[in-house]
Amino acid sequence: MGTLIVTEAELRACLPLDKGALAAVEQAFTWIEEGCVSMPPVMHIDVDADSAVDTKGAFVEGLDHLAVKIATGFFRNPQKGLPSCSSTIALMDAKTGLFDCVFLDNGYLMDLRTGLAGAVAAKHLAPQDVDTVGVIGTGVQARYQIESLALVRSFKRVVVYGRHPGRVSDYCLDMAERLKIPVEPLESIEELVKAAQIVVTTTQATEPLVSAEWVHPGLHITAMGSDLPGKQELESEILRRADLVVCDTLAQCKIGGEIQHMARANIDRDVIELGAFTSGARQFERTQQSVTICDLTGTGAQDTAIAAEALARIKREGLGTLVG
Amino acid sequence: MGTLIVTEAELRACLPLDKGALAAVEQAFTWIEEGCVSMPPVMHIDVDADSAVDTKGAFVEGLDHLAVKIATGFFRNPQKGLPSCSSTIALMDAKTGLFDCVFLDNGYLMDLRTGLAGAVAAKHLAPQDVDTVGVIGTGVQARYQIESLALVRSFKRVVVYGRHPGRVSDYCLDMAERLKIPVEPLESIEELVKAAQIVVTTTQATEPLVSAEWVHPGLHITAMGSDLPGKQELESEILRRADLVVCDTLAQCKIGGEIQHMARANIDRDVIELGAFTSGARQFERTQQSVTICDLTGTGAQDTAIAAEALARIKREGLGTLVG
16 A cells, blocks of 8 residues: 655656657547546635636546646745746546555646647647747746647747746747757737747736737647636637637636637637547648637646656656655 | 655544544634635546545635645445545645645545534534434444544443444444443434434435434434435435524535435525534524434535644644655
8 A cells, every 4th residue: 555655856757748748648638539538627726816726637437547636826926936836646546546646746747738738739730830939928838838849840930928028038048948949039929929830828818918910821829828717818809710719628618718708709619629639530621821729728637647647657667755 | 845745644643533623623614604715616526436536625714724635435445445435635835835745644634524523513503411322324434423422422322223234243342442331233223313312324325314203302413424416314304394404514515415405305494504603603502302403515624624733733743754
């Protein structure tokens, strides 16, 4: 018996941002599509206007474990020199419910699976030939999204927009070093959207940042910042005009994603879950004119998928400390 | 930094079933009454007909930590020689969201806070003079409920009803040893209800076990088994006839407690939350004739309360292992 306690350092050592991790997260969307996931609504605990705890979880038929992830977002932390987000994941034996493993991942696996979901979206929806990728925001996900994207598309340049010049220049230095390509700041979101074939929005915005007027043929946008009621990064008109709007799960996105705002804007259109594409049930054939949007809120199935992948590697390498 | 990992053995050593633990759980109901608790609905993951994972949590204003508890109920486990229920509790710093502590309590704190909630109910609602306590069921809560009750009432005898003779006799031997009073099996629930001044129901029943015909003046019933839709231990007519019906939280009990069945039985009556009594906002003056019912489903506030009490004691005694 006992529970294997695994630290962030151990998880980082055995599960970097790689193609195996990508495949695990991609699989999660297929599971949802195939109806083999039991995934309740997110449990949201409000602490104050800037701080909350969100718990997600999913049972996937056929997997040895199910996972529940407790994730904190305390957005005044950076003022104290602390990261905004952290998380802990518990893995239970799917046959007995016993707690086999606790990942003290401090948000690492959450960052990974969130970034990789953006890559899964781009893999199935974005143009094949991408010169420039634009990212709005300079935080942790602005990094993970673009590093993940590099697993599925060979782009030549990254452009970034952020409100804080110091953070923008840190981002450019850091990411140019990691990606070995130019990473350049732009002065406006308009410039950024117009310059890029893929745009990823990674902010906490509650008012649209991206105007429909800037959207151009051949653009794919992944909007991953909005995950709670009231958040919004894209002008709703973008969703009306797009050739294809995809989301991770309709149930969550209607509450907290970009598509929560469609009804108010009188937009009534098909929104398709990403799993339809990862499972092969659907394909989208882009033309030069296509505009595609993917609305991501993050699912418990992704957490279970990345946790299962991590556990397999932890066991293979004999990491973790057995306690209890 | 780092996270303090605390085992079941350490928790048992520093936090037995005592008056301090009782006071902590009692406080939880007052917090709910006073509106200083942010407590979302339970996150319920279905695994199969006999197995599920329920996650509860609460933020309480003024506390140093908030807690989220992941609890598993796998009811085929006893056939494998394993306990049905387990749990893990994460404690986060209420100011930063960082994971200060993980309790690998294997259900211990859940058992404790659930048993103690029954004692809180009895303290405020049950007759002062109790000769006989009746318990329906022979599992873990049949033990914790009665041991907890002994903190608030001096009873002389326990009578028990269970479906499995072997478990009934184990229960009688075990509890007579712990309580140092007679603990006797009865052949029927009818006999048991008629013989007792306090009855505690601790089963997974989905059909009423206790008939309204057996209810007599001077009886207090705590029904703690029903906590999910479809569960029921008391005939609804009992709720109609009782002088007072109390519950832990209306929001949860209307979904999963005994009172979920009131509407179907055309019963429209006041149900008062237990916090009204623990806070002193209300008092109930029993007469010889009074019949009172308390419907308990278990709240995230109780989990946060018992976890905070445990953490204080763990720190005082220097227990736990810092990891990460």
